Amino acid sequence: MEPVNETAGAVSCAWTVRDTAIGPLLLAATEKGLVNVVFHARGHVRDQALARLSGRFGTAAPLDGAGPAGSDTGAPSSPAAHLESAGRALADYFGGAPGPFPVPLDWSLTGGFHERVLRELAASVPYGTTVGYQDLAVRVGEPGAARAVGVAMGANPLPVVVPCHRVLESSGRIGGFGGGLETKRTLLTLEGVLPEPLF
Structure with a gap:
């Protein structure tokens, strides 16, 4: 797993890459919930996905660490908290747990x-x-x-x-x-x- 990175802008959007049974998945979340999952998320594919997210949410390049100084990324509705929840849910899923994903979803990339x-x-x-x-x-x-x-x-x-x-x-x-x-x-x-x- 790569560290969580958070972008700064009009909408806070954090991302991480998780290794899974089907390869690396990029997970991105906003305060509303998980907003994007991208297959084969290494190198150019990851970079393209992050550029699309940056363009959509008006964000800067990803920052190291969990977020800007003073941000409460551990709050229940923070992007980092949603990523942590999504990561646990995916681990359960790939471990054979049949339940639905208990992760809030942000539908803003569709309509x-x-x-x-x-x-x-x-x-x-x-x-x-x-x-x-x-x-x-x-x-x-x-x-x-x-x-x-x-x-x-x-x-x-x-x-x-x-x-x-x-x-x-x-x-x-x-x-x-x-x-x-x-x-x-x-x-x-x-x-x-x-x-x-x-x-």
């Missing part, structure tokens, strides 16, 4: 139809289950929007926590995934949806 679909996914598709693109479109009252649901999955700013890996094609095939198909297979295997590989 409109995408947000509606992602909120529905987070609320109604629990660990160890899957849903089809079409079914998810029906659930949000847009039965003709299966393709748009696919676009929303690809734009999910909170993968793993908002489980877009649980959305499958109508044929039952696993379909695409922003973190790569091997990552999606690993997550579905962890949750018991797919069998463990024989070798």
